[in-house]
Amino acid sequence: MVTVSALKEHFAANCRTRDYQSHTSKVHSVDWNSDGRRLASGSFDKTVSVFHLEKDRLSKEHTFKGHSDSVDQLTWHPFNPELLATASLDKSVRLWDARTNKSIANIVTKGENINICWSPDGQTVAVGNKEDLVTFIDTRTYKTRKEQPFKFEVNEISWNNDNDLFFLTSGQGNVHILNYPQLESQCVLNAHPATCICIEFDPTGKYFAVGSADAMVSLWDASHLVCIRTISRLEWPARTISFSYDGQLLASASEDLMIDISYVETGEKITDIPTESPTFTVAFHPKRYLLAFACDDKDSYNRDRDAGTVKLFGLPND
Template identity: 45%
Template sequence: MAKLPWTEQSKPKEYRGHKSKVHSVSWSCDGKKLASGSTDSTARVWHVEKQHHGRDFVELRGHTQAVEQVAFHPSDADLLATTSSDKTVRIWDTKSLKCLREVSTLGENINLCWHPNGQMIAVGNKDDIVVFIDAESMEIIKSMQFSFEVNEVTWNSKGDKFFITTGLGTVQILSYPELNVVYTINAHTSNCYCLKFDPKHRYLAVGSADALASLWELDTLTCLKTFTEMEWPIRCLSFSHDGEFLAMASEDSHILICNTETGKQVFKVPSNSATNSIAWHPNKYQLAYACDDNDRSRSDYGIYVFGQL
């Protein structure tokens, strides 16, 4: 059974410089870059590897309101997608620092995800509309208005199913590209906020406003276990690269790490305020996260990486 190479003396490394709170973090597929999106209307790409001797970040400017989510392309380490409450989606070349493509959407966007093949982007907004955007032409191929609260959206690893967490306590599974409802998971007794698939394609984790996270077997869509240690609604989830560990975060004063097989708590990463986003490194036991940073003695905001760099 895998073990985390962390101790109680382990400390996170800070990457600071944003002018206001950070809402999202994302690793590039090769793990050499870490992106952050902030309410200061910018995204940053941090060079976190030790062998990088130049400036430790680049700044991407262009959005006029908060950058709500950032997401690297699933297989191109230089392409980053950003979505903002300014009702646009942008794709950036993080080498040239240029915005390659941009599209206006139907409302104030709050999340996005890539199709596993990198050819499509799905974006959800505050009005519970999900739009599907061709990543090359940046044309909106289809939009769907839902009659319930839509929170996080994502494709499965094959890209033939589309998953939505809802305000009804359910996870809706739609066929793709038809977008017909094929199954509904009655996951929790209150809003389902977030979901993640483990990299080995065995599990689906769901986080809810009831302060619980549930682990589901993908083949049978049966609930294997429930994690009950958090006291506040689960805001975000992330699996380690090998699927051995599940991280979950909320307004609790820590990020909880549990073993997915046993369900047991194995570590608590200290957090000084509500955590907005977490992401495991694609091939190492390193956890990136962004918090509200309520330390009023600081004038800058940033992200953290826990684990040896």
């Protein structure tokens, strides 16, 4: 295990951020593929960009076109580095093969889709829409397997690492836990006094984290479902979180003009990344301490120049 002092020294020596023009308007979602060689971004401009990582630089491979409305979230297959799933407000989910420039499946859904996740076994994609309906899609047949409505505000969704539980964050400050595939309620965690926005499981399966509108991030023991600590350095709602590949670091971001990097075992601050506008999507690389993120477009005076930018942090200083 890397020590806190070693991590702080690493980021002190590797604290440069590089910008890459990705889209013509706001980037909603970024995600690395399973082998870390590709980064995808989805945007309000209705497109998906796929970059290839060469050492410490990104080069654009493809621009996927096909959605007729904003691409709000995307996710790579958990172990096939070529397959990508995207959720759009156009009431569809698309699956893409990164080796081509076309979608391999277009699945029509019942509402405007705002979140998506892939099951750890790679067999199912779950997508949530604005009407709090979660649709489960078989990724082998491209058919809808089940549609599950909820009577509460569903914000973000995720399987646990063992693929036998399904988690939903809610507008009531709760985390709802269902068994899978039965989707029967098993437990409701009273996680925060305000809306629970985002949820992320660490790669080791030991913890999961929840980001809330109360500006707190809570860290939970995934086996015993108990909160073990909270991180409270943000001042605005915690919109997006990501664990590092080894589970030792947690990135948290919001409307604060910085991204907080915490040491998971203690909650101690390792570093922060200054930003010029709010951050709504972050993703740690699956094999190294390299963070991809995207910020909101700047104010109207600078929007044309800054719109659609993807950023990498953790690059060696020149």
